[in-house]
Amino acid sequence: xxxxxxxxxxxxxxxxxxxxxxxxxxxxxxxxxxxxxxxxxxxxxxxxxxxxxxxxxxxxxxxxxxxxxxxxxxxxxxxxxxxxxxxxxxxxxxxxxxxxxxxxxxxxxxxxxxxxxxxxxxxxxxxxxxxxxxxxxxxxxxxxxxxxxxxxxxxxxxxxxxxxxxxxxxxxxxxxxxxxxxxxxxxxxxxxxxxxxxxxxxx
Amino acid sequence: xxxxxxxxxxxxxxxxxxxxxxxxxxxxxxxxxxxxxxxxxxxxxxxxxxxxxxxxxxxxxxxxxxxxxxxxxxxxxxxxxxxxxxxxxxxxxxxxxxxxxxxxxxxxxxxxxxxxxxxxxxxxxxxxxxxxxxxxxxxxxxxxxxxxxxxxxxxxxxxxxxxxxxxxxxxxxxxxxxxxxxxxxxxxxxxxxxxxxxxxxxx
Numbered sequence: 001x002x003x004x005x006x007x008x009x010x011x012x013x014x015x016x017x018x019x020x021x022x023x024x025x026x027x028x029x030x031x032x033x034x035x036x037x038x039x040x041x042x043x044x045x046x047x048x049x050x051x052x053x054x055x056x057x058x059x060x061x062x063x064x065x066x067x068x069x070x071x072x073x074x075x076x077x078x079x080x081x082x083x084x085x086x087x088x089x090x091x092x093x094x095x096x097x098x099x100x101x102x103x104x105x106x107x108x109x110x111x112x113x114x115x116x117x118x119x120x121x122x123x124x125x126x127x128x129x130x131x132x133x134x135x136x137x138x139x140x141x142x143x144x145x146x147x148x149x150x151x152x153x154x155x156x157x158x159x160x161x162x163x164x165x166x167x168x169x170x171x172x173x174x175x176x177x178x179x180x181x182x183x184x185x186x187x188x189x190x191x192x193x194x195x196x197x198x199x200x201x202x203x
Numbered sequence: 204x205x206x207x208x209x210x211x212x213x214x215x216x217x218x219x220x221x222x223x224x225x226x227x228x229x230x231x232x233x234x235x236x237x238x239x240x241x242x243x244x245x246x247x248x249x250x251x252x253x254x255x256x257x258x259x260x261x262x263x264x265x266x267x268x269x270x271x272x273x274x275x276x277x278x279x280x281x282x283x284x285x286x287x288x289x290x291x292x293x294x295x296x297x298x299x300x301x302x303x304x305x306x307x308x309x310x311x312x313x314x315x316x317x318x319x320x321x322x323x324x325x326x327x328x329x330x331x332x333x334x335x336x337x338x339x340x341x342x343x344x345x346x347x348x349x350x351x352x353x354x355x356x357x358x359x360x361x362x363x364x365x366x367x368x369x370x371x372x373x374x375x376x377x378x379x380x381x382x383x384x385x386x387x388x389x390x391x392x393x394x395x396x397x398x399x400x401x402x403x404x405x406x
Contacts, residue, residue, distance in 0.1 A: 006297040010305030017309025035258055036277035037306050040299050042255045043281030047296075049243055050288055067229075068236045075240025083248035092252055099248065105209030106216065107245055110238040113220040113394050119387035120224060126380070136373045143377025144384070151385040166378050169336050173343020174375035176323050177368070180344070181351045183320040190308035190315075201300035 006201050014194045052076075143171075214402040217394055343371040 017033065020026035053076065056069040079102055086092035086099040093100065130141045143166055149155040150163025192198040219234040259274060268275040280302055286295035331341040349361070350368030357365040400406040 002294045002297070006301035009298060010301035010308070013302055013305035014309035017306055018312055021313040032272050033306060035272055036280070037303060038254050039259050039274075039277035040280050040284065040303055042250050042259075043284040043299070044303075045247065045250055046281075047284055047287050049247055050285075052239075052243060054288075068232055071233050072236040072240040075237040076244045077240075079241045079244035080248070083244065087248070087252070092248060099245075101205060101209060102241065103245060105213045107238075107241050109213040109216050109394070109397070110220065110234065110241070112390050113217045114235075114238065116387055116390035116394050117220060117223060119384065119391045122380075122384050122387060126384070136369055139370055139373040140377040140380070143374045144381040147378045147381030148385055151381070166374065169339050170343055170371050170374040171378040173340045174347045174368075174371040176327060177344045177347030177350075177371070178375075179319060180323050180348055183315045183323070186311050186315045187320075190311040193304060193308040194312075201297050201304050 003202060007196055007199060010199075010201060011194060011196060014190070018194070210401050214398060217398060221394075342367065347371045347375075 013033065016026070017030060020030040053073070056072050059065050059069040060073075079099075082102055083092055083099045086094075086097040089097065091097065126144070130137065130144070132138050132141060146159055146166060147163050150159035189198065193200075216234055216237075219230045222228055223231040259278065262272055262274050266272065266274070268278075280299040283295045284299040286292045327341060327344045329337045329341060331338040346364050346368035348368070350365045350372060355361055396406065
């Protein structure tokens with residue numbers, strides 16, 4: 001019940017999807033399984049959220065990082081309250097709803113500023129990584145500099161051609177090689193799961 | 204009025220995140236926790252509105268638990284997922300996990316073959332002798348793929364092939380790095396532009 005049941009379920013579902021790909025009458029059931037997958041996935045997010053809330057409530061109980069945990073819980077329940085209010089008012093995702101106000105003036109600025117910070121850290125990482133010690137480092141540096149120059153308005157006209165060539169030929173070739181490797185690896189891992197050699201769900 | 208308050212809040216949050224450039228500080232940490240709380244609630248509401256509500260709630264209302272799509276099953280599987288939070292009965296969550304992983308494995312084989320492996324191979328089947336670009340493309344794909352082949356030692360001919368492969372991979376990494384930097388810089392320009400124009404009206 002604890003180990004065999006999940007194993008049988010995983011193999012049967014996996015083989016069903018595989019067979020449904022080749023047998024047309026089974027395609028309808030495949031669509032139903034995909035719908036179930038999205039619903040089960042939504043419950044997985046709920047598990048994550050409850051875990052997050054539990055972890056910060058525990059912080060409050062223990063008196064650890066109290067202000068930060070309070071701010072997180074305020075952000076979570078505040079946004080949830082606004083969302084539920086907007087939901088009952090009509091469409092919560094309407095551009096002029098209170099929820100989208102929170103998105104536009106709180107979430108979007110936080111998100112884009114957080115990611116823009118990476119520009120500074122990438123610059124300092126580049127300073128350390130781009131020391132030309134060998135041919136590989138030289139190629140890395142040249143490709144990065146040329147692509148960056150090809151995207152700046154001042155130098156775009158000079159470097160646009162070579163940037164396009166780098167993206168379309170050597171970059172594409174290596175990315176394609178990596179993608180083919182990833183595809184073969186994914187198929188191998190999927191077969192291991194279907195044959196029961198890999199059982200990550202038992203953890 | 205709501206817009207003015209929103210702009211001031213967004214400006215404060217932007218500056219609070221940028222304060223990390225000076226060093227880790229309580230203001231940054233507070234805003235970081237706010238970001239986690241707000242984004243967790245926002246994406247939960249998004250999932251509810253666009254996945255759970257239309258597929259599960261509306262589906263049950265229209266067709267019932269055991270009607271079209273048998274929505275009772277994903278609901279039970281989803282509820283079993285919540286047992287993850289109760290250590291004693293945590294093993295029940297293996298069923299929805301096994302369902303998701305089995306389905307993912309089945310989909311990976313068909314999806315990766317059809318959507319990734321075959322199209323990439325098809326695009327690489329070129330006559331390498333018709334142009335320099337074609338030659339470089341085929342050479343790059345084969346050598347970068349062989350670079351990840353570790354069942355044979357990278358010495359002799361294999362060593363040379365792997366060396367050419369790593370050159371292509373380094374160019375690709377450099378190009379990806381350049382692109383990422385430029386994407387982050389444009390986000391940074393966006394945030395600075397917001398502070399100077401929307402908030403301070405200097406631009």
